[in-house]
Amino acid sequence: MSDGPLLNDVTRAFAEAHRNEDVRDLALKTKRTADLDLPAALDQIAGWQIARNKLPQWAACADIVYPAHISMEQCSSQFTAQYKAEIARRLLRSLPQSAGQTANDVTMTDLTGGFGVDFSYLARGFGHATYVERQSHLCELAAHNMAALGLTQAQVVCGDGVEYLRAMEPAQLIYIDPARRDEHGARTYAIEDCTPDALALRDLLLADTADELEVMEEDDDPYVARVVELREQAKVDRTGAFEGFSRLVEELEAKCAVAELLATGPVQTQFCDNQLVRMVLPVLEEDRSVRILRAPDALYFAQHEICSFYVEQEDFERALPEVRHLYDLARSSMQSHFALINVLARLERFDEIIEVARHGLRIASDRSAIGYLFYRLAFAYWNCDQLDLALACYRLGPRGEESGSSALEEMQGLMNEMGVSEPPTFEEAVETIRKAGLELPPVSAVTNQLADAAVQLVDNGFFFLARGCIFQMWRTMGNDELGSLNRSLG
Numbered sequence: 087m088s089d090g091p092l093l094n095d096v097t098r099a100f101a102e103a104h105r106n107e108d109v110r111d112l113a114l115k116t117k118r119t120a121d122l123d124l125p126a127a128l129d130q131i132a133g134w135q136i137a138r139n140k141l142p143q144w145a146a147c148a149d150i151v152y153p154a155h156i157s158m159e160q161c162s163s164q165f166t167a168q169y170k171a172e173i174a175r176r177l178l179r180s181l182p183q184s185a186g187q188t189a190n191d192v193t194m195t196d197l198t199g200g201f202g203v204d205f206s207y208l209a210r211g212f213g214h215a216t217y218v219e220r221q222s223h224l225c226e227l228a229a230h231n232m233a234a235l236g237l238t239q240a241q242v243v244c245g246d247g248v249e250y251l252r253a254m255e256p257a258q259l260i261y262i263d264p265a266r267r268d269e270h271g272a273r274t275y276a277i278e279d280c281t282p283d284a285l286a287l288r289d290l291l292l293a294d295t296a297d298e299l300e301v302m303e304e305d306d307d308p309y310v311a312r313v314v315e316l317r318e319q320a321k322v323d324r325t326g327a328f329e330g331f332s333r334l335v336e337e338l339e340a341k342c343a344v345a346e347l348l349a350t351g352p353v354q355t356q357f358c359d360n361q362l363v364r365m366v367l368p369v370l371e372e373d374r375s376v377r378i379l380r381a382p383d384a385l386y387f388a389q390h391e392i393c394s395f396y397v398e399q400e401d402f403e404r405a406l407p408e409v410r411h412l413y414d415l416a417r418s419s420m421q422s423h424f425a426l427i428n429v430l431a432r433l434e435r436f437d438e439i440i441e442v443a444r445h446g447l448r449i450a451s452d453r454s455a456i457g458y459l460f461y462r463l464a465f466a467y468w469n470c471d472q473l474d475l476a477l478a479c480y481r482l483g484p485r486g487e488e489s490g491s492s493a494l495e496e497m498q499g500l501m502n503e504m505g506v507s508e509p510p511t512f513e514e515a516v517e518t519i520r521k522a523g524l525e526l527p528p529v530s531a532v533t534n535q536l537a538d539a540a541v542q543l544v545d546n547g548f549f550f551l552a553r554g555c556i557f558q559m560w561r562t563m564g565n566d567e568l569g570s571l572n573r574s575l576g
Contacts, residue, residue, distance in 0.1 A: 113128055169541065178211060199219035205228070217240060247262070353379050363420075365555065412425060480497035
């Protein structure tokens with residue numbers, strides 16, 4: 087890296103004097119002089135014009151030097167970088183502190199430094215921060231800009247991030263934001279095409295390939311076509327269709343078994359209703375070495391039809407193992423929880439309803455689903471003679487939904503049995519729930535997972551999917567800032 091100034095005085099003065107002008111006009115009309123590095127000056131003007139909206143704090147710092155346009159296009163916004171820094175601070179607070187450890191002992195490393203925006207906000211929460219970047223010109227910029235921003239704890243290393251990772255000392259935070267352009271400068275969209283390959287270095291979603299993250303139904307899936315055909319057959323030949331669904335389940339389960347055998351490590355085959363529940367699924371898996379394989383859509387649909395067949399026949403004993411199988415296949419799906427609870431209720435197996443409903447509350451992020459789970463939990467606790475807990479669950483149950491009127495009638499019946507004239511307040515109900523060892527959803531593990539996924543999706547250009555995460559958090563938590571962020575991604 088050069089020891090001299092990145093811009094001479096003439097170039098810097100020109101950029102400051104003309105920073106509100108159109109760079110294309112300047113490029114055409116400006117007379118070249120020996121002291122004026124016009125391309126560098128134009129980069130500064132264009133960079134500052136982007137930064138005043140995207141990075142207002144950087145734009146307000148007179149000594150910042152900006153890179154070429156492509157790096158400005160790829161870098162995080164100030165809002166995004168600050169949000170990542172807040173996540174880092176939250177994670178840092180959750181780490182156990184060693185004896186005698188001070189704030190100066192806490193370290194971080196950014197293995198994909200780039201322009202350094204994320205690094206500049208992350209570094210502020212650490213006693214020592216290391217920036218690693220392969221491109222020497224970006225390293226020069228980073229060394230200059232971090233000093234301009236007053237980040238004296240920053241160290242700049244020019245080198246390959248993956249190689250540095252293999253040799254580096256332990257750090258409290260290792261940050262990676264892969265480049266989303268290929269070696270020719272073209273935009274990349276597949277996660278595995280980014281540099282470095284994020285899926286090879288992180289396990290946020292417990293997946294090794296992009297296919298394992300995909301939950302969208304394929305239009306030309308022949309197995310789904312068979313499900314559609316069998317549903318039509320069921321209208322005239324229910325028994326024959328049932329046999330067809332059973333054969334289809336056996337065939338698809340055999341395919342899944344082969345995929346599991348071919349896997350290089352422990353795997354779980356799971357169906358997800360949508361992208362949102364796919365992102366929540368890792369919350370249920372304690373072993374981070376386990377990878378999540380995609381279950382075929384048709385497998386879930388066919389298994390659901392088998393469950394429905396037995397329920398329609400009111401053969402709940404035979405329905406139970408089938409609906410348990412459906413539940414095991416879709417552990418993050420609310421519909422699989424509801425299906426199992428409904429069969430258990432017909433069999434009056436209230437202890438098991440409590441277990442399933444509590445499991446559902448661990449991952450529920452939708453208000454209507456949360457309300458329904460509390461409703462079913464309340465009736466189960468009532469039948470298990472845990473009346474105070476049942477009343478608290480009724481108080482937190484649905485309001486205005488289809489089951490809301492039933493919940494209110496049942497709550498009144500319970501209050502009459504208990505000799506209580508007024509229901510508990512919301513705060514009293516929450517306290518009772520917490521004393522019973524239940525977290526009030528959405529639990530922090532779910533919101534943290536959705537927040538982390540949203541940041542990664544935004545950074546990788548998947549704005550539609552990120553919006554789904556943020557919308558769900560906003561809908562449940564009612565945070566105005568989340569609402570504004572959701573609208574900004576639309």
